[in-house]
Amino acid sequence: MKVNIREYSKEELIQQFESRKIPGFRAKQVYQWLWSHRVLDFGKMSNLPNTLQSQLSDQFSIEEITVDIIQRSQDGTIKVGFQTFDQEAIEGVIIPKDDRYTACISSQIGCSLACTFCATGFLARKRNLFAWEIYDQVYLLDELSKLDFEQSLTNIVYMGMGEPLLNYDEVVKSLRILNDEKEGLGIGAKRITVSTSGVARNIIRLADEGLKINLALSLHASSNDKRLEIMDINKSNPLELVIPALKHFYDVTKNKISYEYILLSGVNDSEEDARELATLCQDFPVYVNIIEYNPVDDVPYHKSKKEHRDKFLEVLRSLKVQAKVRRSRGKDIDAGCGQLANKVK
Numbered sequence: 001m002k003v004n005i006r007e008y009s010k011e012e013l014i015q016q017f018e019s020r021k022i023p024g025f026r027a028k029q030v031y032q033w034l035w036s037h038r039v040l041d042f043g044k045m046s047n048l049p050n051t052l053q054s055q056l057s058d059q060f061s062i063e064e065i066t067v068d069i070i071q072r073s074q075d076g077t078i079k080v081g082f083q084t085f086d087q088e089a090i091e092g093v094i095i096p097k098d099d100r101y102t103a104c105i106s107s108q109i110g111c112s113l114a115c116t117f118c119a120t121g122f123l124a125r126k127r128n129l130f131a132w133e134i135y136d137q138v139y140l141l142d143e144l145s146k147l148d149f150e151q152s153l154t155n156i157v158y159m160g161m162g163e164p165l166l167n168y169d170e171v172v173k174s175l176r177i178l179n180d181e182k183e184g185l186g187i188g189a190k191r192i193t194v195s196t197s198g199v200a201r202n203i204i205r206l207a208d209e210g211l212k213i214n215l216a217l218s219l220h221a222s223s224n225d226k227r228l229e230i231m232d233i234n235k236s237n238p239l240e241l242v243i244p245a246l247k248h249f250y251d252v253t254k255n256k257i258s259y260e261y262i263l264l265s266g267v268n269d270s271e272e273d274a275r276e277l278a279t280l281c282q283d284f285p286v287y288v289n290i291i292e293y294n295p296v297d298d299v300p301y302h303k304s305k306k307e308h309r310d311k312f313l314e315v316l317r318s319l320k321v322q323a324k325v326r327r328s329r330g331k332d333i334d335a336g337c338g339q340l341a342n343k344v345k
């Protein structure tokens with residue numbers, strides 16, 4: 001059985017080559033083809049001798065994800081259903097807005113956390129994605145962005161299917177490859193955001209990785225009681241653990257944290273909810289993104305009324321919280337997290 005060459009780090013690849021009596025500099029060349037240029041055919045690695053190309057083809061495989069479905073929304077949002085090597089469905093989205101082209105990517109197939117308002121919560125977690133599968137989403141979405149918008153992606157958010165910090169090692173590996181200027185895609189850390197539902201111990205680890213990426217917390221409720229109703233993770237990671245972990249992230253990186261807050265009518269959109277949310281914004285600089293709910297089939301939640309949303313925002317601003325409303329995008333193409341994969345299953 002051939003091993004997928006994309007699972008090796010550069011150091012592991014050098015060891016693999018040396019154990020086959022292939023000089024280490026060849027491993028560096030192959031690594032660059034794989035990660036700077038996403039060349040997935042040894043025969044196209046033009047600075048390798050033909051004999052080496054054949055040897056590598058005999059001894060290694062190169063796996064990839066492929067584009068399965070593309071849906072284009074009237075608002076410009078593009079949703080892509082990808083197929084993995086083991087025939088699973090994952091999804092990524094390109095969100096164009098002004099001069100920003102943001103790719104939202106997945107980190108797991110399904111999700112183990114089952115937040116009650118989320119379509120991905122209905123998909124049992126099948127497995128974690130490999131770093132190269134995360135990288136492929138970015139690369140392929142970037143190609144699509146160049147074709148459709150004549151623009152490269154400007155921002156990457158780990159906000160699609162899955163909880164990135166429950167696939168910690170592969171997510172960190174993918175972040176390093178995306179960020180690596182010489183042997184990766186060279187995407188600036190400031191343009192990458194990891195969004196977590198609040199895995200406190202891994203927020204602390206991530207702070208200490210030396211990556212200068214941004215962090216977003218999917219907060220969605222500002223008290224433990226309310227959060228427990230909609231987000232199971234709050235049982236093991238209550239706010240008393242998550243907020244200090246975020247403070248540590250800020251203290252180490254000095255990057256402003258953002259809170260994602262989906263307004264659900266009658267659930268978390270009262271004035272009292274807004275005041276409680278403001279108290280969670282006091283320990284370190286926070287930006288609050290209020291998100292309009294993208295309805296999910298068979299889920300008993302509704303989008304907040306406009307007057308409730310406006311009042312919520314007004315209370316936050318009166319308490320000096322920086323906040324804005326993010327309109328829901330791609331409603332006509334199931335662009336909410338997990339919605340497409342749910343339908344193509």
Ligand code: SF4
Binds near residue numbers: 111114118119121
């Ligand atoms: S909101 Fe995120 S963490 Fe929660 S079920 Fe959906 S994908 Fe998983």
